[in-house]
Amino acid sequence: MSKCNDGLMHIGKLAKEAGTTTRTVRYYEEMGLICPECRSSGGFRCYSHEQLARLRMILSLKEMEFDLEHIKVIIDKREKHKTAGELAHDILEDLNGRLREVGEQIAHYKHVRETLTQTIASICACLPCDLRVEERLCPACQTLNQPTCQSVPFFHSPSTAETLELKL
């Protein structure tokens, strides 16, 4: 009847159950993160529910943006500790490290946002400018006595920027 009974499933079902793709599962296998319980006579990968749980572990760690290499390390830790407490202690280091990194990411993107916001403000002042792009200073900038155009490095042409630089 079925070549895949005993509660085993092929890769498609496994992937769907875990909410990922077959390509991802095969890739994880290549990386040594997961491997099928057995193969069917025709060569199909067969997975048990244990594998499914393991795959879900991997994916839950991926949600926290650990890279696969680190995930492998973390999962392997499960076999290196006798008690859950020890394991918890060990894994908490990974989690706290990651937490710090994510904080840095957030800070970084906030900085990028700042840069963008300031650039946008500067360029807005140039909207009413009728000068050619090669010109040096918008009337608006002159009036406001602001170095807007020039403060936006990619707004004015290289030759203009160069001119300005040489004058310094």
Add this chain to the structure above:
Amino acid sequence: MSKCNDGLMHIGKLAKEAGTTTRTVRYYEEMGLICPECRSSGGFRCYSHEQLARLRMILSLKEMEFDLEHIKVIIDKREKHKTAGELAHDILEDLNGRLREVGEQIAHYKHVRETLTQTIASICACLPCDLRVEERLCPACQTLNQPTCQSVPFFHSPSTAETLELKL
């Protein structure tokens, strides 16, 4: 005397002035973002100050995390507009788009941080647990009547998770 006079410089100087590497400059050339003014008789790339300004433009756009393809488009816009105002209007779309994306990135990482924080809290409750990792429920979790261990998908072993799942 010098084979690189006339205010021209070789790639090393260019890169250092702009605060990047020669590899990056060559890559940008490959991508069509920048190209040397000329070559020395021996084949060395020679750059003018205009190229330096252009490279700085590219790098300033990179600080806002535009990808190179987008940077190319933005820089090309400089030649498509007659007035600075028009150019400003056009570029503002790119900047605002990027601003939105960066906001999304920040939101995303904040979500990741949330997940991490909650996971850390859950696992902290398991620190005093003496059970083997394969066991099902920490005394701590039982006492607190909290589904902590089980709520951390990668903390308990696959077989345990499976057991739990089958009981549902």
Add this chain to the structure above:
DNA sequence: ATCAAACCTTAACGTAACGTCAAAGTTTTT
């Protein structure tokens, strides 16, 4: 039993933006 649909297999290229050799030629300095 047979046939098609649906599924699976391995293999391999593509992605982004460079880092990092390697082997050999050029410029600059001593």
Add this chain to the structure above:
DNA sequence: AAAAACTTTGACGTTACGTTAAGGTTTGAT
């Protein structure tokens, strides 16, 4: 003139898969 410093092209490595391609396997229906 020789050595030090610099440059050249070429090519592989990186991350985590997506996306064909060409060809077997299972499954469900008839």
